[in-house]
Structure formats: structure tokens, C-alpha cells
Amino acid sequence: MITGELKSKVDKIWEIFWTGGITNPLTVIEQFTYLLYIKGLDDREKKREKDNEFLGIEEEGLFPKDKPQLRWSNFSNMGPEEMYRVVSQEVFPFIKNMGGKESVYAKYLKDAVFVIPTASLLSRVVAGINALPDTTSSQEKKDTLGDLYEYLLSKLNTSGTNGQFRTPRHIIDMIVKLMKPTPEDTIVDPSAGSAGFLVSASEYLRENHNDMFHVQGLREHFNKNMFHGFEIDNTMLRIGAMNMMLHDVDHPNISYRDSLSEQNKDSEMYTMVLANPPFKGSLDYDSVSDDLLRVTKTKKTEILFLSLFLRLLKKGGRAAAIVPDGILFAGSNAHKAIRSEIIDNHKLEAVIKMPSGVFKPYAGVSTAILIFTKTGAGGTENIWFYDMKSDGYSLDDKRSPVEENDIPDLVERFENLDRETVRKRTDQSFFVSANEVRENDYDLSINKYKEIEYKEVEYEDPSEILKGIEKYEKEIQDSIEELKELIVGVNNES
Known part of the structure; x- marks a missing residue:
């Protein structure tokens, strides 16, 4: 999420678009994002040039040397009329065909259209973007482009109802720290959105496994085969791809795909799933892949996605998924079937209850995180529960920073589960045996097992x-x- 100076400057750029004649919010978001991407390419190229100079490496860059005007750092200093001509007639066609028509860059931007109507408007927007704090440099460790997009989407009336809002970045980072991706992993998010999970995983690897970039095979795996995302919204698809490339993943596998349909044939291809699938949704049986319905016949998307995760994972692969609370305790046959499938046929490791305000101001839904491993042969013995009460922000619509934050404690405890066996049911975290869960009709709600300690008060x-x-x-x-x-x-x- 963005606050303070960055938020006010983004608001100012939004106002520039509107006063300049672009009043459709989606059009504003698209044009704003294209320009951020163009700037990001130049920022990224400057960093590569600096690194190559230091290492004494000669490498062909993204931009042709005989056309310096294509770079943000050059055209952003031009007069309005010249800038408009260069951006509309040279820069935009260039980024749509960069690397050739079959390149990863052209793949995601082939449908992009430049619609800023006047030189004056473009000049003012470019100046506004130049005044933003560093948002697109690959040296920036935060997913600021994604945060910007989340904030822009919040300006749409439909942003909280059509599913187009991102999982809060600190929650994404927490989940990635819990899962600890390795250089050998192949990671997928079947509802990728702006690719927040994939960006966070890439940053985690850079921070914790930087030596992998000195190994040819691992470096190539990182850039070409490690990260996969599926998305059915073309705008989100472009944002996700641009976000990954601006975070130095050269060839992200972000593709247009309805993950739950027959169109998605992927099976046992990935070692890790990181996802926050759509909660609200009910599909016709005809539009759902038959093998997903074999696990549990349902129209509810949140159940179908859990079934999909099991199909996508290789044996031994792990998943961390945000789910609505209903998944944990609802009594329908479909809900019970997916819980028993994970517990009895695979290995459920953890159930983390999150506070209901995590997704505000977009939604007040109560959610949890399920962490499980695909085994195909059971293995669930004890399930770890954690009652997360605060995430470092107020749980109202303002989501202001607060001192109370369970995330560090949660991550530390999950990294040392052997110490958790002595915890009591009155504590914030504890283990419950799989057999006890089975006896309770596979109910995974923490309140089913948590004990409240009553203290006797003498009057x-x-x-x-x-x-x-x-x-x-x-x-x-x-x-x-x-x-x-x-x-x-x-x-x-x-």
C-alpha cells in the first residue's frame, strides 16, 4: 500500500489526466502504467550498463545505440511537441516490437494503444512521474509498481467487487518467508493478477540465494522457467508481465488462461503454488475441467482452486493459499471433501487464521492461509494452528500503521515447529492431531480447538x-x- 508523499503525487497525476481530457479510469490506469513501464525499462537499462561497466562486460542493450531518443532519460527532457512526436511515433511502436515480434516484451504489449491526446498533457504527466519517489528502478526492493496499480484500482468503483485488487504486500512477503522458495523451485500463481507473489518470491531468492546467479543453469532457470502465472484479465496480464520484467525476470511465463477450464492442461509441473484465488464466484459445471470435479463436485471457485493446486503440484510440491473462512468449517459435501482430500491423501501442515480487516478497505472478509504438501499418500499427523490477531496495521478502512504485529512471531514459530509441541490450546499457536480433526468432521476452524483460560475473580x-x-x-x-x-x-x- 502507498501513503504520504507518493500517494499525493499519484493523485496529482490522476488529476492531470482528468483535466487533460482522459476521464475513463481504466484508460488512465493503462496509460499511466505504460509510461511507468517505459521509464522502468530505462532505469533497468542504466543499472545494467553500470554493472557491465564495473565487470568489464560488453552486452547488447535493450535500446539501439543510434536511437537515444527512445530512452526516458532523453525524451523526458524534450519540449512538449518534440516529446509527443517521439513517444507516439517512435517510443510506443518500439516497446510493442522490442526484441522482435516473438519476443517476451512484444508478447504482452501487442494490444497496447497510446491514446494521450495532446503534447501538453503528455509533458505534464511525464513531469509528474519524474517527481515520484523511485518506483521503477530494479534496485528498488519493493513492488512499488504493483502498489501503485493497487492504489489506482482503488479509484475504480468496481475495484473491490471484480476481484482486481491485490493481496497486501506485507501479507505476500509473509507467505513467501513461510514457504522459503529455493533456486530449484518452479513456482506458479494460477490467479496471478499483478504478479505480487511471483515478484516477492524473486526478491526473496535474490536476498537469500544470490549465489544462484553465478551458476549458469540456475540463472537461466530463474529468468526463463521458474516463474509462471495465469490471468484472464488482459490489463492485469500486461501489468503482471511488466512488473516481473521490471524486477529483472527476463522471460516471465505470464499467460492468458482460465485456470479452472479445460484450457488449462498443466498437471504435476510445479514445485510450489503461491496464490490468493478468487473467493466470490460460482461456475457452471460445463466450464470447469472434469478432473477438478472428480475431487469434489462443486461450482464454488475457492474449492475448485484448491483442487487445481493439487493437480498442478509435483509430488513433494508445496502450496500456500489464502482461503475464505468458510473453507475451514462449512458443512457442505464439497467443503468436507476438499478438506478430507488434503488431510487424508496429502499433508496439511498449517492453518493460519488472519484478522478480518486484512483486505480492507476493499473487503472485510475473514480469511486464513492453508499450507500443505502434495504427497498422494497421506502424511498429515499434526496440524499447526496460529491465531493471527494483528498484521501491523489498523483493521479499519484506514489501515494505518500500528505497533501490534504478529507477523515476526508467526514466521519465527513456523521456522521452529519442533518447539511448538509444548504449546497449550490456550496459547496463540498450537498443534492439533489429524485424528482429532477427523473426529470433528474435518473442521479446521481454530475456535473449534482453542481453549479459553478463565481466571477466577474474587470479589x-x-x-x-x-x-x-x-x-x-x-x-x-x-x-x-x-x-x-x-x-x-x-x-x-x-
Whole structure:
């Protein structure tokens, strides 16, 4: 999420678009994002040039050397008319065909259209973007482009109802830290959106496994085969791809695909699933892949996605998924079937209950995180529960930073589960045996197992309490009489 200076500057750019004649919010978002991407390509190229110079490497860059005007750092200093000509007639066609028609860059931007109508408007928007804090440099460790897009989407009336809002970045980072991706992993998000999970995983690997980039095979795997995302919204598809490329993943596998349909044939291809699939949704059976319905026949998307995760994973692969609370305890046959499938036929590791305000201001839905491993042969013995009460932000629509934050404790405890065996049901985290869960109809709600510790409170004898009340009442009456005498005295003197 973005706040303070960045938020006010983005608002100012939004206002520039509107006063300049572009009043469709989706059009504003698209044009704004294209320009951020164009700037990001130049920022990224400058970093590569600096690194190559330091290492003494000669490498062909993204931009042709004989056309310096294509780079943001050059055209952003031109006069309005010249800038408009260069961007509309040279820069935009260039980025749509960069690397050739079959390149990864052209793949995602082939349908992009430049619609900023005047030189004056373009000049003002470019100046506004130049005034933003660093948002597109690949040196930036935060997914600021994604945060910007999330904030822009919040300006749409439909942003909270059509599913086009991102999982809060600190929640994404928390999940990635829990899962600890490795250089050998192949990671997929079947509802990728702006690719927040994939971006966070790439950053985690850079911070914790930087030596992998000195190994040819691992470096190539990172850039070409490690990250996969599916998305059915073309705008989100472009955002996700641009986001990954601006975070130095050269060839992200972000593709247009309805993950739940027969169109998606992927099976046992990935070692890790990171996802926050759509909660609200009900599909016709005809539009759902038959093998997903074999696990549990349902129209509910949140159940179907869990079934999909099991199909996508290789044996030994792990998944971390945000689910609505209903998945944990709802009594329908479909809900029970997916819970028993994960517990009995695979290995459910953890159920993390999150506070209901995590997705505000977009939605107040109560959610949890399920972490499980695909085994095909069971293996669930004890399930770890954690009752997360605060995520470092207020749980109202403002989502202001607060001191209370369970995330560090949660991550530390999950990394040391062997120490959790001594925890009691009255604690914030504890283990529950799989057999006990089965006996409770596969109910995974934490309140089913959490014990509340009642402390005995000793009160005074009622007769003593009554004496105290009488004493205070007498003191009040005496004070009232004194006040009356004072008032009478004052009146007599006057």
C-alpha cells in the first residue's frame, strides 16, 4: 500500500489526466502504467550498463545505440511537441516490437494503444512521474509498481467487487518467508493478477540465494522457467508481465488462461503454488475441467482452486493459499471433501487464521492461509494452528500503521515447529492431531480447538460492598448540604 508523499503525487497525476481530457479510469490506469513501464525499462537499462561497466562486460542493450531518443532519460527532457512526436511515433511502436515480434516484451504489449491526446498533457504527466519517489528502478526492493496499480484500482468503483485488487504486500512477503522458495523451485500463481507473489518470491531468492546467479543453469532457470502465472484479465496480464520484467525476470511465463477450464492442461509441473484465488464466484459445471470435479463436485471457485493446486503440484510440491473462512468449517459435501482430500491423501501442515480487516478497505472478509504438501499418500499427523490477531496495521478502512504485529512471531514459530509441541490450546499457536480433526468432521476452524483460560475473580463480601456504597452516598449528601449553605450565604451577602 502507498501513503504520504507518493500517494499525493499519484493523485496529482490522476488529476492531470482528468483535466487533460482522459476521464475513463481504466484508460488512465493503462496509460499511466505504460509510461511507468517505459521509464522502468530505462532505469533497468542504466543499472545494467553500470554493472557491465564495473565487470568489464560488453552486452547488447535493450535500446539501439543510434536511437537515444527512445530512452526516458532523453525524451523526458524534450519540449512538449518534440516529446509527443517521439513517444507516439517512435517510443510506443518500439516497446510493442522490442526484441522482435516473438519476443517476451512484444508478447504482452501487442494490444497496447497510446491514446494521450495532446503534447501538453503528455509533458505534464511525464513531469509528474519524474517527481515520484523511485518506483521503477530494479534496485528498488519493493513492488512499488504493483502498489501503485493497487492504489489506482482503488479509484475504480468496481475495484473491490471484480476481484482486481491485490493481496497486501506485507501479507505476500509473509507467505513467501513461510514457504522459503529455493533456486530449484518452479513456482506458479494460477490467479496471478499483478504478479505480487511471483515478484516477492524473486526478491526473496535474490536476498537469500544470490549465489544462484553465478551458476549458469540456475540463472537461466530463474529468468526463463521458474516463474509462471495465469490471468484472464488482459490489463492485469500486461501489468503482471511488466512488473516481473521490471524486477529483472527476463522471460516471465505470464499467460492468458482460465485456470479452472479445460484450457488449462498443466498437471504435476510445479514445485510450489503461491496464490490468493478468487473467493466470490460460482461456475457452471460445463466450464470447469472434469478432473477438478472428480475431487469434489462443486461450482464454488475457492474449492475448485484448491483442487487445481493439487493437480498442478509435483509430488513433494508445496502450496500456500489464502482461503475464505468458510473453507475451514462449512458443512457442505464439497467443503468436507476438499478438506478430507488434503488431510487424508496429502499433508496439511498449517492453518493460519488472519484478522478480518486484512483486505480492507476493499473487503472485510475473514480469511486464513492453508499450507500443505502434495504427497498422494497421506502424511498429515499434526496440524499447526496460529491465531493471527494483528498484521501491523489498523483493521479499519484506514489501515494505518500500528505497533501490534504478529507477523515476526508467526514466521519465527513456523521456522521452529519442533518447539511448538509444548504449546497449550490456550496459547496463540498450537498443534492439533489429524485424528482429532477427523473426529470433528474435518473442521479446521481454530475456535473449534482453542481453549479459553478463565481466571477466577474474587470479589468482596456483598455486605462490605453495600457498606462502601452507603459511605460514598453519605459523603455525597454531606457535600451537597455544604454547597447549599455556600449558595445561601452568597445570596444573603448580595
